[in-house]
Amino acid sequence: MPAHDGPRAGFVVSKAVGNAVVRHRVARRLRHLVADRLDRLPPGAMLVVRALPPSSDASSSELGVDLDSALRSAQRPRTAGRPAPNQRPAPNQGVSS
Numbered sequence: 001m002p003a004h005d006g007p008r009a010g011f012v013v014s015k016a017v018g019n020a021v022v023r024h025r026v027a028r029r030l031r032h033l034v035a036d037r038l039d040r041l042p043p044g045a046m047l048v049v050r051a052l053p054p055s056s057d058a059s060s061s062e063l064g065v066d067l068d069s070a071l072r073s074a075q076r077p078r079t080a081g082r083p084a085p086n087q088r089p090a091p092n093q094g095v096s097s
Contacts (some may be wrong), residue, residue, distance in 0.1 A: 001088040007041035009034045022056045030055075033064050037071060047074075 011030055013023045030049050041047060049070075055063060 005043050007038050007043065007045040007047065009038065009047040009049060011049050013052065013055075016053045017051050018053075018056045023051075026051050026055050029060050029063060030067070031068050033060065037067065040071065040075075047071075 009031075009033075011027050013027045013030075015023070017026055019021050030051060034049060035046065049067070058066070
């Protein structure tokens with residue numbers, strides 16, 4: 001398999017978004033939006049975009065605003081002692097007795 005130096009993106013559009021026609025429409029719109037933003041990602045970055053059910057009714061501009069917000073959040077430096085949003089705290093952490 002050849003090495004990929006540039007950023008790559010993948011898409012998850014579940015059946016909860018809608019029927020096949022709706023899911024493919026959402027995926028095409030997201031693919032177009034991400035293609036315009038790939039140059040903002042560092043080389044070798046891998047991006048996964050998960051479409052939620054409201055994306056079926058969202059306009060392209062609304063999807064773009066949400067995508068930009070998510071990219072800013074993902075590229076924001078994490079502070080020490082603060083877990084990333086997708087990480088759970090260790091057991092008993094933050095629980096008072």
